[in-house]
Amino acid sequence: MSQEFEGPGVSGNQERPGAGPAPLNVNLDGTVQVKPAKPWYVRYGFSLALFALLLVLIAWLLIRQQQADKLPVLGAAPDFTYQDIDGKDVSMSSLDGKVRLVYFFFTNCPDVCPPTTFMLSQVQDKLKADGEFGKNVDIVSVTIDPVRDTPEALRVFGDKYHADYTGWKFLRGDEAETADLASKYGLLAVKDADGFFSHANLIVLVDKKGRMRDRILPASSGQPSAATADDVYEAVKKLM
Template sequence: MQKTGFKIVVMVLLVGLIATLAYILVKGPEKKIGVLKKAPDFTLENLDGKTVTLADTAGKAKLVYFYFSYCPDVCPPTTYNLSKIQDALVKKGVFGTKTALLSITFDPTRDTPERLKEFSSRFHPDYKGWYFLRGDEAYTADLAKKFDVLVARDPKTGNFTHTNLFLLVDGKGDVRTYYSGNDENIDIERIANDLIQVSKES
């Protein structure tokens, strides 16, 4: 009986080991995300008029997204995807503590704090970890350019043409990678895991 029990235990352990190895082979090794460049520091205001700098999010991996709330096409669905990333990070217990989202408008004239509160409320944000920021228009456009996001205002409509992407910045202030906001097959779980992976390095 003892030998039979021992054999069963060994078989269970072997099955578990084989399953683990198979999972690793299918998933593949975790790829290290390199450093692209140093992120520029900034001084902006949140929805309550309080100053927020990049240094205020030190130690947290974050996504930085430039947008404007009156955007007729790409900004709302991209912000929706950011809300899904937020939800994934909340479930993993790291949102607001180890990870964050920074949405920066380049249309401060129309994107008043009241307007941004209304816009952001559509995406059930947790403001402890999701910062909606604004500043001087020229300053913000220059900041976007430093993040490699191109912005151009149409003088006729007042709307903007812009590069629709968001960037992953680590807790040390380095830009690690970027994601296209236009990707119809965006992998929410992968991006959330990228943030978690990078947050562990801070």
């Protein structure tokens, strides 16, 4: 686009390539004053600054999310070899390559074990729907009362919660050894003089490399911040 003016000192066409027409002021003597256009960084500076601020905010939110999603390494999960309900030896190390949920319990537990096992069955069902259970994820339930928790008793207990034994291992070993094993997993399991067991109601999350990544407090504990089946499922998925 061009502007044409007639008069002394004015050429027929005034055009500024690449910048569009500049504002023109005509003096009384017929000469023209050309007002230079503002540089692009002046014209768009505010918009660019706002865009840069938005990028910084997005980057900060992504970093915060990654930090929230990252689980610490609590140490190597102690290895052990116990028998399952079929009398077969199962070692913790033989399950490496899978994410594991390890839970110490006993079938005669009057309070937290049944609802926690039910919650684990819900996690099992979610993982089965994904095709991950037994393939990339196992649940390992270890009894702290192996004298009363015979293979038959463990099977009855597992059947009650529709356990899929292809990915859910109910294991039993020596009683004293199991109490010591629980302590190595950061849990307390003790037997009083009356033969009653007390234990920390926590689920230990173990990654594919055999490292403990979290001790999850299940909702059956009654604590406001305790984990639901959805929370446990999401924690497992982070390690897939």
